[in-house]
Amino acid sequence: MLNLNDKETIEIITTQMEAAQARTRITLKYEERVNDFSNSDVWSANVTAQTNLLHEFTELLANKLVQSFNATEGLHETEFMDRFWLKTSADDAEHSTITAFLANKGDNHELLSIVNPLSTDGYLQATDLPTLLQITAQDGPKVDYTEAELKALSALTKALYATGYRFRGVDETVLQPVAGLTFGTKFDNAAPLTNSATITEPGNVRLFVETDDPVASFHVYDDEGHDWMDLGAASEPGNGLAWESTTIPDELVGSNLTLSVNVHSDQNVPALDELFVTAANNAVLMRETDREGQYVLALPDHNDLTVTVDAEQGNISLGYPDATVQVLELVHNYPFLGTWLRGVLPKRPAFN
Numbered sequence: 001m002l003n004l005n006d007k008e009t010i011e012i013i014t015t016q017m018e019a020a021q022a023r024t025r026i027t028l029k030y031e032e033r034v035n036d037f038s039n040s041d042v043w044s045a046n047v048t049a050q051t052n053l054l055h056e057f058t059e060l061l062a063n064k065l066v067q068s069f070n071a072t073e074g075l076h077e078t079e080f081m082d083r084f085w086l087k088t089s090a091d092d093a094e095h096s097t098i099t100a101f102l103a104n105k106g107d108n109h110e111l112l113s114i115v116n117p118l119s120t121d122g123y124l125q126a127t128d129l130p131t132l133l134q135i136t137a138q139d140g141p142k143v144d145y146t147e148a149e150l151k152a153l154s155a156l157t158k159a160l161y162a163t164g165y166r167f168r169g170v171d172e173t174v175l176q177p178v179a180g181l182t183f184g185t186k187f188d189n190a191a192p193l194t195n196s197a198t199i200t201e202p203g204n205v206r207l208f209v210e211t212d213d214p215v216a217s218f219h220v221y222d223d224e225g226h227d228w229m230d231l232g233a234a235s236e237p238g239n240g241l242a243w244e245s246t247t248i249p250d251e252l253v254g255s256n257l258t259l260s261v262n263v264h265s266d267q268n269v270p271a272l273d274e275l276f277v278t279a280a281n282n283a284v285l286m287r288e289t290d291r292e293g294q295y296v297l298a299l300p301d302h303n304d305l306t307v308t309v310d311a312e313q314g315n316i317s318l319g320y321p322d323a324t325v326q327v328l329e330l331v332h333n334y335p336f337l338g339t340w341l342r343g344v345l346p347k348r349p350a351f352n
Contacts, residue, residue: 002056013060016071019163022064027118030057050093054118058096061117062086065098074155080148111153114165124165129153129173132345135331136338158324171345174327178305178320181327183345185271185309185316187216189262196258202250207259210240214312216262218243222255264311266293271316271344275307282336299334316344
C-alpha cells in the first residue's frame with residue numbers, strides 16, 4: 001500500500017507534472033519500497049503483499065498519466081478525455097498493466113495497454129488502434145473512429161512516446177513515429193556473384209568471390225547443378241568469400257565448379273526498387289546520399305524522408321526531420337507512401 005505519511009509520495013500525488021516526470025518519480029519511489037520489502041523478514045517472501053504494492057504504484061502512475069493527458073495539447077478539454085479511462089492490474093509481484101479504454105453508452109472500447117509500466121523496458125501494445133491496412137483500404141476493414149477521436153488518439157500516443165513507451169510491432173498501428181520505423185526486408189538473389197574453375201586433377205581447389213557486402217548464403221555447383229558445398233569449407237578473409245576443398249574426387253575432373261554467393265546489399269532490395277518507381281510516378285525524386293545504403297526522398301513539403309538499408313541486419317529504417325510525425329500523418333499527406341508501406345511491412349510479405 002502507499003505510505004501517505006511519506007512526504008515525497010504526497011508531493012507526487014498533489015503536484016501537477018508531465019507524464020515522463022511522473023513515470024520517473026513513481027518508478028523510483030516504487031523501487032525504494034521494493035528494496036524496503038526485500039530487506040524485511042516480514043515482507044521479503046510475501047508475494048501477495050508485493051503484488052499489491054506493485055498494483056498500488058501502477059494505479060498511482062495511471063492516475064498521474066490521466067492528470068497529465070488532461071493538460072496535454074490535443075487532449076485538454078476534449079470530449080475524448082471525458083470518456084477516456086485507465087484500468088490497472090498486477091498479475092504477480094513483477095508484472096503489471098495499464099489498459100486504456102474509451103467509454104461509450106453501455107460499452108468500454110479497449111484501445112491499448114502499457115505493459116510493465118514501472119519497468120525500464122515497459123512498452124505499448126495496441127488492442128484496437130488504426131492500422132495501415134485500414135487507412136489505405138479501398139475495400140475491407142475501415143477505421144472505426146471519428147476524425148476527432150483519431151486526432152485525440154494521435155495526441156495520446158504522442159504523449160505516451162514522450163513518456164518513453166514504444167510500440168514493439170511495426171504493424172500494430174499507424175499511430176507511431178515515422179522516424180526510427182524499422183522492418184525486415186528481402187534481398188534479391190536472382191543474380192548471385194560467381195566465380196568458376198575447371199577441375200584438372202583430384203585433390204585441392206580454391207574458389208574466391210570478391211565482395212564487400214554481407215554474405216547471406218553460398219553454394220558450389222558443378223556443370224549439372226549438383227551442390228558440392230559440403231565437400232569443402234568456407235572462410236571470409238575480409239574482402240570476399242573463399243571456398244576450399246582438399247578432397248575433390250576423380251569424378252569432377254574435367255568439370256567446372258562454380259562458387260555462387262548471395263549477398264545482402266542495398267543494390268538488390270526489391271522494396272527499394274518499388275519505392276523508386278512509386279516515388280517517380282508521384283513526381284518525387286529519390287536519390288542516394290553519401291552514407292552507404294541510405295536514400296532520401298525530397299517531399300514537396302521540403303522535408304526529407306530517409307530510407308536506410310542495413311544489409312548486415314537485413315532491415316530498412318525510415319528517418320524524418322520531425323521525430324513526432326506519425327505514419328498516419330505522413331500517409332495522409334502522401335498516400336503513395338502508404339501504398340508502398342502496405343506492400344513492404346512484415347504482415348504484407350511481398351518484399352520481406
